[in-house]
Amino acid sequence: MRSFFYTIVLILFTGCGHFLDDYSQDLVVPKTVSDLNEILLGNGYIPSWEVKYLRNGSIGWQLNILDDDVNTVIAYNAMKGSPEMDGTYYGYTSWQMEVGRNHSGNNLAADNANWDGLYQRINSMNIVLHELGNVSQNTEQDKLDALRVEAECHFLRAQFYFLLVNMYAKAYDPDNAASELGVPLKLTYYVEHDKEKDTQFERTPVAKVYEQIVKDLNESIVCFEKSPQTKSFYRASKEAALLLLSRVYLYMQDWKNAEITAKELLAEKSSLLDYSKLVNNPVEYAISESSPELLFSQGSLSLENDFTGAGGDFCISQDLFQLYDTMDYRRDVYFGRSVQSDSIGLNRKYKMGEHRSSVSDLFTLRTAEGYLNAAEACAMQGDAQGASDWLNQLRSKRIEGYVNILYSADEVIDQVRTERRKELCMEGHRWFDLRRYAVCKKAPFKKVIERVYAVYDWDHKNVFKYGEVYQLLEDDPAYVFAIPKSVLEFDTGMPDNLREDREYVRLVYRNTLD
Incomplete structure (x- = not known):
């Protein structure tokens, strides 16, 4: 049941891009890191367009x-x-x-556009992160590309959860963050559904959501150190992850780590x-x-x-x-x-x-x-x-x-x-x-x-x-x-x-x- 839901979600999120090859009459799956990179671009990053209003x-x-x-x-x-x-x-x-x-x-x-849009992208990142372990990585370049895609997915998931938890939950207060209701924390690649339950997703405590954001950004930084970003500023990078992480630490009132992270960024990129x-x-x-x-x-x-x-x-x-x-x-x-x-x-x-x-x-x-x-x-x-x-x-x-x-x-x-x-x-x-x-x-x-x-x-x-x-x-x-x-x-x-x-x-x- 879970794999069926996963397949449907993947098709819905990725559309019928040329990077998806037929696996059977009813199933299309990505086979290469390049395929996943295109899913990342199409379903992770938020596009730019003309804005009249x-x-x-x-x-x-x-x-x-x-x-x-x-x-x-x-x-x-x-x-x-x-x-x-x-x-x-x-x-x-x-x-x-x-x-x-x-x-x-x-x-x-309706008031659901932000919630839906962010969770759709988060779920796409969950799928890509899962599928990275299933696609072929036969060359050293494949492995480096996979690390970069992994880094970008962790960064985007962190940025999206950071926005969600600050829109739909109270500010991080060290005194009660462990008990204050945050937002549902979904990290799985499949769609959970239990018809016997009224609630499919629980609101994870604010502290746990922030813990995941920090974890994602740190994992992003580690991956970028092994496989640096070579694309333009429209793609996530180690420097972007460091800056966002320093901001997250400020919100958590973790002043020491905020200082360390901001200084690490400015040691690498300080242009004004x-x-x-x-x-x-x-x-x-x-x-x-x-x-x-x-x-x-x-x-x-x-x-x-x-x-x-x-x-x-x-x-x-x-x-x-x-x-x-x-x-x-x-x-x-x-x-x-x-x-x-x-x-x-x-x-x-x-x-x-x-x-x-x-x-x-x-x-x-x-x-x-x-x-x-x-x-x-x-x-x-x-x-x-x-x-x-x-x-x-x-x-x-x-x-x-x-x-x-x-x-x-x-x-x-x-x-x-x-x-x-x-x-x-x-x-x-x-x-x-x-x-x-x-x-x-x-x-x-x-x-x-x-x-x-x-x-x-x-x-x-x-x-x-x-x-x-x-x-x-x-x-x-x-x-x-x-x-x-x-x-x-x-x-x-x-x-x-x-x-x-x-x-x-x-x-x-x-x-x-x-």
Whole structure:
């Protein structure tokens, strides 16, 4: 029974690619490492495509509109229509109990795309890892290729589980991670199904999920050391695995291992882009395929068109923008003020406008994060000198006329967090960082976030009516996504993550803002 299910799953995930040869009338199987490499490419890595709307972006696009770095735009008139903002985005950006619920309340969209997409890819990686032991490896090159494919599978599975556990479970808290419910941990290549059971998959504790993520990344690194990646940054590498592992250790509050891993990365790859070269070069972008910082990227640039700062769209929050001083190159490179609304939109952090993107806003890994990870790990261990040194190295490439600063132990943690927010904004970090700061044993940080949801009169010239102000409180249940409804219908015994109904707390009007 299991092999039957495995065969069906393999065919569904891989399609009818030319790399699958007939084994019998009813069964097709991969026979070479090259076959498995094509399955890895087609069913593991997230492809890039043109993104007309944020909702068309890669898995996890919702992370762009959850945190305190964004807001909606208040303008006299909306330049964009209502279907996306009032339909797809409202439930996420105002932290509703049902994220698929539209603003008027008369429609509820499915909420399972992220869950399904990630688990489908995880299962494909499980299949490839299993089949590596069954295909021929007759030459030394076959064996090296198999090691590289194995390394990439472990990396991707780790990255996907890392996203899942941070979307659908509470942040890693060393005090309760061993008992806090995480996400189902599936490592088998076959489909489990027991008709006598209401629940096919149990929610594995957060600590166990992280344990597997760490294990996968370490195995990836070992394999890459034996068979280094020779392809472009669109394929996983040892450097990418080291950077992601250092981030995972930060989330676990394992500061020493985070420091060791970040330093190992930076010893091998430490290149930083000098942002002074971007200021007067309007055709260059902070994050692009030509950046010396780029280690890895997969998926699309989800926010190509929905962060213009125009009415009916999203903008950068004043809270974030005001962190940059006038000497910081990032302020004018990353952001630009909209002439239509005076709100702040994205400028040249990425290439904007509809196109097939070269880099992702969520799955990109670059060396700048390595400096910040090393700085945070040092700061949390009381090494203010080390943390300051790492900050200074990064800032020297970001701020005009920068002079090195030595912070005290009391100052440096806040400085690292501020720099992390400034450097990594709109890259899928801030929402998860806010979650982990709240449970940080060394220096807990919590805040109330307010979102102004701009309501326009879509029936009468798209004129602004009022803004509904929503609040995300400290330790709010909405920091965790609910388990998708379709999953709960299938696994009826699986515990859900309960969220609360949310109403706006007050209204704002244009005349109160002028």
